[in-house]
Amino acid sequence: MGVVDFLNRYGDHLMRAIFVHLQYVFISVGAGFIIAFIAAVLLSRVPRFSKVVIPVLGIFQTVPGLVFIGVLFIYLGMKPITVIIALSIYAIFPILKNTYTGIINVDDGLIEAARGCGMSNFQILYKIEIPNAMSSIFSGVRMSTIYTVSWAVLAAMIGLGGLGEFIYRGIETNNNVLIIGGAVPAAILAMTLGYGLDLIEKKVTPRGLKGGR
Amino acid sequence: MITYKNVCKKYDDVTVVKNLNLTVHDGEFVVFVGPSGCGKTTSLKMINRLIEMDEGTIYIDDQDVNKIDGDQLRRGIGYVIQQIGLFPNLTIKENILVVPRLLKWSEEKCEARVHELLELVGMPYEENAHKYPKEMSGGQQQRIGVLRALAGEPPIILMDEPFGALDPVTRENLQDELKILQKKLHKTIIFVTHDMDEAIKMADRIAFMYDGKLLQVASPEDMLRNPADPIIKSFMSKHVSTLENQSLDLKCKDVMSTDILLITEQKKAMEIMSLMKQKEMNWAIVVDEEKTFKGTISLQNIKKQGELTGVAQDLMDTKAETILLTADAKEAFNRLMKSRAKFLVVVSENGKTVGIITKSIITEKLANVVWGDLDWVL
Amino acid sequence: MAMRFVVQHLYLVCMACLFTAFFGLILGAVAYMFKWIRSFILGVVDVLQTIPVLALLGVIMLFFGASSTTVIIGIVLYSLLPVVRNTYTGLETVDPGVKEAAQGMGMNRWQRLFKIELPLAFPMVFTGIRIAVVTSIGIAVFGAVVGGGGLGSTINRAILIQDMDTLMKATLMLMAMAMVFDFGMSIIEKRLQAR
Numbered sequence: 001m002g003v004v005d006f007l008n009r010y011g012d013h014l015m016r017a018i019f020v021h022l023q024y025v026f027i028s029v030g031a032g033f034i035i036a037f038i039a040a041v042l043l044s045r046v047p048r049f050s051k052v053v054i055p056v057l058g059i060f061q062t063v064p065g066l067v068f069i070g071v072l073f074i075y076l077g078m079k080p081i082t083v084i085i086a087l088s089i090y091a092i093f094p095i096l097k098n099t100y101t102g103i104i105n106v107d108d109g110l111i112e113a114a115r116g117c118g119m120s121n122f123q124i125l126y127k128i129e130i131p132n133a134m135s136s137i138f139s140g141v142r143m144s145t146i147y148t149v150s151w152a153v154l155a156a157m158i159g160l161g162g163l164g165e166f167i168y169r170g171i172e173t174n175n176n177v178l179i180i181g182g183a184v185p186a187a188i189l190a191m192t193l194g195y196g197l198d199l200i201e202k203k204v205t206p207r208g209l210k211g212g213r
Numbered sequence: 214m215i216t217y218k219n220v221c222k223k224y225d226d227v228t229v230v231k232n233l234n235l236t237v238h239d240g241e242f243v244v245f246v247g248p249s250g251c252g253k254t255t256s257l258k259m260i261n262r263l264i265e266m267d268e269g270t271i272y273i274d275d276q277d278v279n280k281i282d283g284d285q286l287r288r289g290i291g292y293v294i295q296q297i298g299l300f301p302n303l304t305i306k307e308n309i310l311v312v313p314r315l316l317k318w319s320e321e322k323c324e325a326r327v328h329e330l331l332e333l334v335g336m337p338y339e340e341n342a343h344k345y346p347k348e349m350s351g352g353q354q355q356r357i358g359v360l361r362a363l364a365g366e367p368p369i370i371l372m373d374e375p376f377g378a379l380d381p382v383t384r385e386n387l388q389d390e391l392k393i394l395q396k397k398l399h400k401t402i403i404f405v406t407h408d409m410d411e412a413i414k415m416a417d418r419i420a421f422m423y424d425g426k427l428l429q430v431a432s433p434e435d436m437l438r439n440p441a442d443p444i445i446k447s448f449m450s451k452h453v454s455t456l457e458n459q460s461l462d463l464k465c466k467d468v469m470s471t472d473i474l475l476i477t478e479q480k481k482a483m484e485i486m487s488l489m490k491q492k493e494m495n496w497a498i499v500v501d502e503e504k505t506f507k508g509t510i511s512l513q514n515i516k517k518q519g520e521l522t523g524v525a526q527d528l529m530d531t532k533a534e535t536i537l538l539t540a541d542a543k544e545a546f547n548r549l550m551k552s553r554a555k556f557l558v559v560v561s562e563n564g565k566t567v568g569i570i571t572k573s574i575i576t577e578k579l580a581n582v583v584w585g586d587l588d589w590v591l
Numbered sequence: 592m593a594m595r596f597v598v599q600h601l602y603l604v605c606m607a608c609l610f611t612a613f614f615g616l617i618l619g620a621v622a623y624m625f626k627w628i629r630s631f632i633l634g635v636v637d638v639l640q641t642i643p644v645l646a647l648l649g650v651i652m653l654f655f656g657a658s659s660t661t662v663i664i665g666i667v668l669y670s671l672l673p674v675v676r677n678t679y680t681g682l683e684t685v686d687p688g689v690k691e692a693a694q695g696m697g698m699n700r701w702q703r704l705f706k707i708e709l710p711l712a713f714p715m716v717f718t719g720i721r722i723a724v725v726t727s728i729g730i731a732v733f734g735a736v737v738g739g740g741g742l743g744s745t746i747n748r749a750i751l752i753q754d755m756d757t758l759m760k761a762t763l764m765l766m767a768m769a770m771v772f773d774f775g776m777s778i779i780e781k782r783l784q785a786r
Binding site (some may be wrong): 062063064066070071073074149152154157163167170171179180182184194 | 638640641643644645647649650652653657728729732733736737746747749750753755758762765766770773
């Protein structure tokens with residue numbers, strides 16, 4: 001079966017699956033970002049916690065996304081919110097960890113200079129710390145986005161659509177066309193989003209922060 | 214005027230600054246010096262309250278710094294640190310304007326200020342304003358660091374080992390520039406260093422700290438001649454051969470510099486300028502045919518005049534003082550200190566102009582005699 | 592929770608990591624030695640990691656069927672990145688003075704690589720392998736879907752029959768595995784770095 005045939009037969013279905021998939025990704029990463037960003041900023045106000053925070057985050061990151069989906073599925077049932085909450089939780093960790101380390105690692109000299117210039121704590125945060133942690137924050141968002149595309153495939157496991165539907169059904173019925181029909185768009189989706197984020201990062205990073213420091 | 218009054222600072226049980234009392238006058242360049250851990254940086258940072266004191270107070274013009282909001286206080290005091298700390302996410306211009314923008318200056322005023330400041334250190338606006346810090350050398354970066362501290366027009370600048378991370382040549386240049394800037398702008402500067410050479414070169418007065426205590430406050434010359442404590446003596450003489458006050462027998466002859474440009478009264482402005490350019494000097498001494506001292510002339514003087522047709526006689530400044538070749542160096546000192554003159558012209562017994570003594574020359578020569586050859590000597 | 596699945600899981604991870612370490616080292620060294628292929632290798636391993644795991648496994652399954660081979664290949668492809676990148680960076684950042692000294696002693700390119708540069712870069716390579724192992728433990732969970740078994744089977748079943756107890760046990764088991772490997776290997780890593 002050629003690509004054209006495939007699209008004729010599954011085109012509508014595929015578009016819907018991509019749309020659902022993207023929805024999962026954007027909502028989860030968005031929600032995860034907001035929570036993670038606020039948490040990271042708050043945590044960074046108490047740097048002595050860092051010895052505890054980073055390892056704990058590392059441990060949580062070893063929990064497979066499948067488990068979050070599974071647990072929430074058992075409690076909340078087969079609803080889209082189950083997938084979104086699970087993916088959001090999973091999206092939190094890389095962003096939280098990167099934002100936190102990014103802020104913590106901003107050169108002490110810069111902070112002292114900023115304070116010496118008479119910036120308030122809040123001004124130091126948004127004028128100095130966050131801009132200088134930006135590349136770290138971006139790589140956290142990128143990681144989360146790519147993971148989320150990957151874990152969103154699992155939504156199909158509990159019957160909630162997305163590109164995983166093609167893959168799962170393909171595997172179950174031994175239908176190679178369906179597997180490829182789900183896998184290739186999922187791969188392209190992940191790469192495109194990753195590439196897109198790279199582009200945005202390049203656009204918004206001031207020249208002074210680019211390249212080796 | 215900055216006044217420390219019984220200032221103490223403790224970390225846990227260790228007292229790092231013990232009952233500090235010191236007054237720094239307006240326009241004065243005071244250098245805190247001492248070995249690491251002596252409390253000099255802490256003393257500096259208590260002025261702008263980057264470090265809070267435990268006891269006592271610091272007054273700036275009779276105002277207790279503890280009664281001013283910390284951020285507001287710091288916006289009114291320039292601050293330069295060793296790590297330079299230019300913000301890599303901001304351009305040079307934005308870095309310079311950090312404080313003016315915090316002070317909510319108008320855009321036109323900000324713009325004018327950046328132009329003015331870059332010009333002050335001879336860095337053309339077009340070339341530099343839109344660069345980022347990492348596109349500049351360390352020395353250039355610290356020039357901008359100093360400009361950033363000056364930008365908000367603070368009367369006081371605090372400098373915490375500002376040139377410590379630079380290579381020796383760059384450091385030397387920046388020291389010279391800072392000295393010139395201070396003369397021009399009359400800022401009150403408090404400067405921390407562990408380098409005695411730097412302290413001697415820069416300071417109007419040196420405040421020597423050791424183990425949290427202020428051991429001596431004196432002009433570089435006084436401290437060199439009469440260190441109040443053996444610790445100071447040993448700290449000043451790290452790379453020293455002989456000690457003892459041979460300096461007391463020094464004559465002007467021994468301390469003067471003969472690297473001067475003599476011109477006759479009838480030289481035309483144009484000629485003088487080209488002579489100055491050749492010798493890379495921006496001033497000259499005017500004499501008659503007998504080499505008798507008549508006056509001094511600076512490049513500025515000539516330029517101020519506008520037209521270049523005048524002769525030395527009309528352009529020169531006759532206020533400069535002279536001193537005899539055979540006079541005691543000590544006398545030269547005292548006169549330089551008292552009269553606040555920039556230099557003395559040295560004349561021989563038969564009235565010929567032979568050299569010049571400036572404050573920095575005499576300090577360096579003295580140190581040279583006291584301790585042998587130091588690497589910073591001219 | 593059958594112990595069988597734990598063993599199976601460990602088997603998948605260990606097999607995969609042996610291959611990952613082997614190929615990762617080679618690819619990293621090749622990327623270091625041959626400039627013309629460098630960005631290709633580094634680019635490809637980077638892209639491999641952006642592909643969703645299930646999609647990758649599904650495609651490999653087309654060739655190797657529903658088997659542990661599929662899972663192992665999948666894990667290898669997915670966890671190559673840290674090993675390749677660390678090998679390359681490790682080699683690249685060997686003190687140039689040492690490299691020059693080796694050259695000055697008359698070693699040729701390969702002798703330098705094997706006798707000097709790889710041993711010096713090894714601590715960093717090892718860090719890459721540690722990251723790969725920890726990642727693999729998580730990736731292997733997907734193996735169940737393509738017939739590879741392991742703790743993924745336990746978790747899948749537990750979710751379907753809504754057995755919270757087993758789900759938690761399996762999860763804790765996974766976390767414990769990840770932490771033990773991470774901790775154990777980081778101790779070795781510190782020893783290596785201390786040398």
